[in-house]
Amino acid sequence: MAQTWTLESILAPLPAAERGFSTVLSGNEVRKELVYTNGKAVVFRKIDDPHNCEAVFIHTTNVTCAKFSPDGKYVCSGDDSGGIKVWARDAPEVGERKPVNDIQVLGGPVVDLDWSPCGKKIVAVGDGRGKLAKCFAWDRGSNFGDFDGLSRKVNSVAYRPTAPFKVVTGSEDSTVNVYGGPPFKFICSNKKHANFVNCVRFSPDGTKFVSVSSDKRCLVYDAETNEVCGEFAKGADAHAGSVMACAWSPCGKQIATCSADKTCRLFDSASLALVKTIKVGTKVEDMQVGLCWVGDNVISLSLSGHLNYLDFAAGSVSKTVRGHMKKLTALARSGSDRFFTASYDGKVCEWTRRGGVKIECEGHAQVHTSLPVKMQATEHGKALQSVGYDDTLRTAALPLRGDQTDLVTRKLADQPKDSDYCEGAELSCVVHAGRVEVVKGGTNGEGVLCQMDLAGEEGSSCAIHPMGSQIAVGTKSGKVLLLTLSSGSLSLCKTLERHRGEVSALRFSHSGDLLASGDANRECLVWQVDTGEVKKSRMVYHSSKITCVAWSPSDSHLATGSVDSNVIVWPLDLPGSKRFTIALAHKEGVTGAEYLSEDRIVTCGTDSCCKVWALQQ
Incomplete structure (x- = not known):
């Protein structure tokens, strides 16, 4: 009987953050969710x-912002192409x-x-040729006014929650524009x-609105007269860097700000006095670029992508x-x-899985300066x-402890294509375009034990036998080279030829009796x-390059991931037609797959997500 696998948990990506630009964070108190x-x-x-x-994938281009409707039933999201989707x-x-x-x-x-308070209209702002702002009925798309006076990219917009309704915009031309309506017309700048x-x-x-700027100023306006009626975060209370975002408390008695100076601050909205400052960190990645206030929770975004729950009472x-x-x-x-x-x-x-299905990030570290291969x-x-x-x-010592993680670095002569490790023999194999090398030892290893030129072949993948006695090397030409490791040297044992494309993934079974190989021509x-x-063939049900096995x-089942976004689980004692396909496991392609146990598989992909799949009994 074919297996059935379902999604058990997902580790979604953090918000996208870019230095010098504010990131939109939003939430809904009814649903108690952040978006x-x-x-x-x-x-x-x-x-x-x-x-x-x-994580919901409903756009075909990069999504730039998303917000709940006031009742929490709908979401509006905008993208790079200038499109809006309501769902x-x-x-x-x-x-x-x-x-x-x-x-x-x-x-x-x-x-x-932003949504209108009735939840029937949406105002969107941004960049591009032509219009830089538009208000429309989301169910019909009908237009509600013209937004004149905008000359450069509009960074932010707010819809007044009470009548008479107004829309306020903040732009890169340093202006704050006010529009009255609907239909909306220019009032002042x-x-x-x-x-x-x-x-x-x-x-x-x-009754009021606030604007914050890269000039470090935070201004308060009277919503009736549209004139500046106060300024906070000035003098000794001023931010030392660009103020990236602000948020009102649900009661309206306090205002929170976040800044590139790596602090978040709380102000009293009546007196505009500083109440508390929280220093989030000291590094560049600790710059604060986003902020939202949902219920009792104030959440800020660091440039690193980390989400910080701010406790202003404790100041931490x-x-x-x-x-x-x-x-x-x-x-x-x-x-x-x-x-x-x-990444x-x-x-x-x-990541550690605790109490059944709850998975938490126990630590992190910047291990490489560029893309990790394996x-x-x-x-x-x-x-x-x-x-x-x-x-x-x-080699990074575990557990990972950020900048305090102990790292041992061994410089390679050229760019690696793949690597593997044998626990029992404490051996690592690394394949390059023209050679394969074996590294001896763990954290304080002795260095390269031996290496072997691939004699005109170009390496693409590798795997090491559980006993450390053999190394398999996949090549661009579709060959699998079985190398014997003996007395500190490598020699060619067999050449396996059946693939019709680059061998892109290799893995020995736990017993060492079998070797699985996947290629760029979608065959395993x-x-x-x-x-x-060949013990099992006709596993050609992916539609693109196989990236992992x-x-x-x-050793009774094999899982493969592919650029086609799918993961396929193959029972080795049954025909390929009895496979189970986890369709669209990762929208942008699968880059890794591992069995945690017989009934759980973890996968990752270029959609920035990591997922755990459970076998249904």
Whole structure:
């Protein structure tokens, strides 16, 4: 009987953050959820349990901002192409999630948006040729006015929550514009700022609004007269860097700000006096670029992507949500409840599965300076070994402790294509374009034990036998070279020829009797190691290059991941037609797969997500 696998948990990416630009964070008190974007994903996190999250892929281009409707039933998201999609927050019982409406509103990226208090209209702002702002009925797309007086990219917008309704915009031309309506028409332009206006927000009662800017100024306006009625964060209370975002408390009595000076501050909205300052960190990645206030929770965003729960009463960060905000390139496991992910910026995260399905990031470290190619847990879970496009083989001591992580770096002569590790023999193999080398030792290894030129072949993948006695090397030409390691030297034992494309993934079974290989021509084969014969073939059900292969603990099943976004689980004692396909496991392609146990598989992909799949009994 074919197996059935379902999604058990997802480790969604952190918000996309860019230095010098504000990131839109939003939430809904009714649903008690935070919403933000990363790549093509709109991500939801439960505020009380941030590891309970969901990533929705409804756009075909990068999503730039997303916000809940006032009642929390709908979500509006804008993208790089200037398109807006409105869709139901709750997934349908049958079929895929589809937008209720899809509207092209701007000629360039949508940077920010806001809902009318009735939830029937949306105002969107951004960049591009032509219009830089538009207000429309989301169910029909009809236009509500013209937004004149905008000459450069609009960074922020706010819709007044009370009548008479107004829309306020903040732009890169340093102006704060006010429009009355609907239909909306230009009322006035305020030019008190001397640099980019990064964020504008109305108070909950609609009597005031605030603008914050890269000129470090924070201004308060009377919403009736549209004139500046005060300034906070000035003098001794001033931020030392650009003020990137602001948020009102639900009661309207306080205002929070975040800045590139790595601090978040709380002000009294009546007296405009500073109440508390929280220093989030001291490094560049600790710059604060986003902020939202949902219920009792104030959440800020660091440039690193980390989400910080701010406790102004204690003057500290009470909780930090860590993870990745870039595409994932490598995956490794250590035991059934511990695994590691690496993103192309060189960051590695350590994940632990606790209490059934709850998975938390236990640590992280900047291991490589460029894309990590492959990782393996070593020394019985005490270290993590990886190779990357920074031409290094690095060993990181576990657990990962940020900048305090002990790293041992071995410089490689050229760029590695793949690597593998043998626990029993404490050997690592690294394949380059023209040769393969074997490295002896763990954290304090002795260095290169031996190496072998590939005699005109170009290496593409490798695997090491569980006993350390053999090394398999896949080549661009489709050959699998079986090398024998004996007396500190390598020799060619067999050449396995059956593939019709580059051998892109290799893995020995746990027993060492079998070798699985996948190629760029979408075919997977299982070889009998001692005879070199094909034991299982006709596994050609991917539609693109196979990127990874993984054996179940019992060696009875094989999992493969592909650029086609799918993961296929193959029972080796049954025909290929009895396979189970996890369709669209990762929208942008699968880059890693590992068995945590017989009934759980963890995968990662270039959608920046990591997922755990459970076998349904």
